[in-house]
Amino acid sequence: MPQATPLILDLASGLYLHQEASGKTVLLGGTDQYTWPGFEEVVDKSMAEDFFQTAMETIPSTINIKWLRTYTGICEQTPDFHPIIGEAPELKGFFLANGFSGCGFMHAPAIGRIVADLILQGKTDRIDLSSFQLDRFANLSL
Numbered sequence: 835m836p837q838a839t840p841l842i843l844d845l846a847s848g849l850y851l852h853q854e855a856s857g858k859t860v861l862l863g864g865t866d867q868y869t870w871p872g873f874e875e876v877v878d879k880s881m882a883e884d885f886f887q888t889a890m891e892t893i894p895s896t897i898n899i900k901w902l903r904t905y906t907g908i909c910e911q912t913p914d915f916h917p918i919i920g921e922a923p924e925l926k927g928f929f930l931a932n933g934f935s936g937c938g939f940m941h942a943p944a945i946g947r948i949v950a951d952l953i954l955q956g957k958t959d960r961i962d963l964s965s966f967q968l969d970r971f972a973n974l975s976l
């Protein structure tokens with residue numbers, strides 16, 4: 835794979851892949867979309883094998899990848915896989931910036947500015963936040 839490969843994310847399968855800065859290792863993983871929400875942090879090797887299989891089918895050059903190690907972590911997912919950003923509808927002065935799934939680090943600098951705008955000015959001109967309001971889930975039965 836080229837050394838400067840950007841993060842590749844396949845929303846259909848949940849697979850993601852990116853080359854580490856060293857150019858020698860690849861981080862390959864995904865979200866287990868079928869696990870019931872909870873706090874389990876045990877690596878399910880069968881899931882890892884599924885991600886490997888999907889990677890080989892999607893990006894054939896990954897067939898040469900040697901499996902070094904696995905780890906797992908808890909990811910917070912909203913029902914539409916998009917974050918919640920804005921003032922809590924029923925709690926004035928309480929600001930939400932969560933539900934970033936597996937993308938929270940890379941979004942953090944921009945989200946910090948957006949939330950600072952909301953706190954200091956009560957609005958932001960940087961992006962349209964209407965798709966990220968908490969109340970979009972108001973009529974959703976979970």
Ligand SMILES: Cc1cc2nc3c(=O)[nH]c(=O)nc-3n(C[C@H](O)[C@H](O)[C@H](O)COP(=O)(O)OP(=O)(O)OC[C@H]3O[C@@H](n4cnc5c(N)ncnc54)[C@H](O)[C@@H]3O)c2cc1C
Nearest residue numbers: 905906907908909931932933934935936937938939940941
């Ligand atoms: C395996 C894995 C790989 C990832 N890889 C990437 C990546 O490559 N790039 C990327 O951009 N993002 C990645 N992410 C996502 C990124 O880690 C998260 O989006 C980001 O950490 C979210 O930051 P946060 O501050 O919103 O929430 P968190 O980091 O989850 O922080 C929330 C904090 O609140 C605390 N807390 C929770 N409930 C309470 C409570 N009731 N009272 C007090 N404290 C509480 C928690 O203990 C925690 O410290 C990955 C996530 C995982 C799990």
